[in-house]
Amino acid sequence: MRGLGLCLAAVAACAAVPGLSQPPANDLCAGAIPLFPGVQRTMSTARATSSGDPRPLCVGAAANGIWYTFQPPADGLVTVSTCGSDFDTVLQVYTGQCDSLTPLPEGCNDDNGPACPGPQASVRFYAESNTVYRILAGGRQGQTGNLRILATFLERSPNDLCADAIPLVPGLLQTMNTSGATSLGDPRPSCASTTSNGVWYTFMPPTDGVVTLSTCGSDFDTVLQVYTGDCQSLTPVVDGCNNNDGPACAGRQASVRFYGGSNEVYRILVAGAGGQTGKLEIQATLQEPMPHDFCAGALTPHLELLDGGSAEGIGGAEQHVFALSFELIRELADELGAAVGASRAAVDAGWISYAHQVGQTGKTVCPRIYIACGISGAVQHQVGMRSSDIIIAINKDPHAPIFSIATHGFVGDLLEVVPALTKRIRQMRGAPTVCTV
Numbered sequence: 001m002r003g004l005g006l007c008l009a010a011v012a013a014c015a016a017v018p019g020l021s022q023p024p025a026n027d028l029c030a031g032a033i034p035l036f037p038g039v040q041r042t043m044s045t046a047r048a049t050s051s052g053d054p055r056p057l058c059v060g061a062a063a064n065g066i067w068y069t070f071q072p073p074a075d076g077l078v079t080v081s082t083c084g085s086d087f088d089t090v091l092q093v094y095t096g097q098c099d100s101l102t103p104l105p106e107g108c109n110d111d112n113g114p115a116c117p118g119p120q121a122s123v124r125f126y127a128e129s130n131t132v133y134r135i136l137a138g139g140r141q142g143q144t145g146n147l148r149i150l151a152t153f154l155e156r157s158p159n160d161l162c163a164d165a166i167p168l169v170p171g172l173l174q175t176m177n178t179s180g181a182t183s184l185g186d187p188r189p190s191c192a193s194t195t196s197n198g199v200w201y202t203f204m205p206p207t208d209g210v211v212t213l214s215t216c217g218s219d220f221d222t223v224l225q226v227y228t229g230d231c232q233s234l235t236p237v238v239d240g241c242n243n244n245d246g247p248a249c250a251g252r253q254a255s256v257r258f259y260g261g262s263n264e265v266y267r268i269l270v271a272g273a274g275g276q277t278g279k280l281e282i283q284a285t286l287q288e289p290m291p292h293d294f295c296a297g298a299l300t301p302h303l304e305l306l307d308g309g310s311a312e313g314i315g316g317a318e319q320h321v322f323a324l325s326f327e328l329i330r331e332l333a334d335e336l337g338a339a340v341g342a343s344r345a346a347v348d349a350g351w352i353s354y355a356h357q358v359g360q361t362g363k364t365v366c367p368r369i370y371i372a373c374g375i376s377g378a379v380q381h382q383v384g385m386r387s388s389d390i391i392i393a394i395n396k397d398p399h400a401p402i403f404s405i406a407t408h409g410f411v412g413d414l415l416e417v418v419p420a421l422t423k424r425i426r427q428m429r430g431a432p433t434v435c436t437v
């Protein structure tokens with residue numbers, strides 16, 4: 001009798017502990033418990049069932065799920081993590097009602113999610129403030145245990161979308177943290193394969209000139225792409241994309257330089273390489289053409305003579321040709337009182353110093369006459385000279401791109417054309433027309 005009494009008492013005691021043998025209150029979607037930003041919840045899933053649980057998109061088998069909801073206070077990035085749980089978890093986030101759930105593809109994770117490595121799931125997705133997100137947290141292959149779940153929220157960057165771009169003022173450094181940036185509507189920059197989390201700026205040069213955009217002081221790996229056009233029809237600017245080692249600084253922080261027009265709105269996407277975010281420092285500077293470089297303002301003849309040719313693999317005979325080319329070009333320049341510029345190829349080959357380099361990573365010039373001798377006309381070179389009033393191209397290749405921007409062209413060997421030109425100018429020397437070149 002005494003033993004039976006004890007046993008009954010034990011049964012009664014068991015029955016009196018609420019929920020010990022019952023599934024948790026949030027075992028079903030309808031009983032989901034709300035999560036609040038930054039507030040961690042802990043719960044045992046030991047008694048959870050799989051009743052009514054849909055199969056997550058990213059795994060074949062997950063079971064014993066319990067449900068939570070999260071409604072963000074504003075549009076932004078939500079991270080849901082089960083980091084710190086003592087079993088192998090799976091997460092799937094849904095929108096819609098419990099009887100018509102729509103899974104978010106980026107809302108499913110089994111292992112190694114964005115918040116922590118290992119078997120504890122975490123997800124990060126872009127969320128809208130007026131939406132209730134329903135979160136199913138289950139166990140991989142039926143595992144259960146102590147679940148730790150936490151939702152955090154990061155409000156979207158104010159210039160996350162092209163339409164919300166922030167204007168840059170010449171010379172003024174702007175700083176922001178891009179961790180609230182998404183990739184919504186961001187085009188892929190042409191010079192980098194994996195970028196995301198872009199923010200947007202605009203720049204309207206107050207005058208024509210060389211625009212330099214730099215992210216040099218940023219603490220993450222940036223990518224820059226500049227566009228013209230409106231946000232619905234963006235056109236990439238030539239020379240407007242950079243990932244690493246741009247013209248303003250070496251390293252992982254992007255910078256670009258291009259010739260900008262005063263009547264143009266440039267739209268600038270700054271993204272993170274490989275999805276990186278961090279402290280962004282961005283600055284636009286404008287270098288106006290030197291007064292004597294204004295074609296209309298030139299008072300004296302000002303001529304740029306260019307020599308070129310590839311630096312690579314120059315043999316003895318070719319070296320001789322290069323030396324002769326330079327000699328002939330300098331002779332012509334002396335005759336005209338002109339300055340001698342060069343392509344990067346010529347600078348790299350050591351024929352002339354960097355101070356003479358014209359182009360994207362060199363000087364921008366705008367003389368009245370620019371004679372391009374043996375210059376292919378690469379875009380990086382064009383950016384430094386295409387605003388010249390008159391461009392005369394001498395090239396033995398009739399398809400050289402320089403001819404597409406040339407006012408006059410000579411298809412021929414510069415070793416013949418340049419001395420002929422010098423000779424002709426000498427013949428005309430003293431005639432008043434020469435001085436009005």
Ligand SMILES: Cc1cc2nc3c(=O)[nH]c(=O)nc-3n(C[C@H](O)[C@H](O)[C@H](O)COP(=O)(O)OP(=O)(O)OC[C@H]3O[C@@H](n4cnc5c(N)ncnc54)[C@H](O)[C@@H]3O)c2cc1C
Binds near residue numbers: 308311345359396415
């Ligand atoms: C990030 C970056 C920045 C750059 N910045 C610059 C820059 O600031 N400035 C710059 O110039 N480049 C720059 N470049 C390099 C640029 O892309 C080209 O490689 C360079 O401009 C080519 O120089 P080139 O035309 O002299 O040589 P090549 O491309 O080798 O062309 C030589 C040309 O000479 C012609 N030619 C050869 N022999 C004769 C002859 N006897 N008579 C007549 N024609 C002849 C050939 O038909 C050919 O068209 C940059 C590149 C990069 C990636």
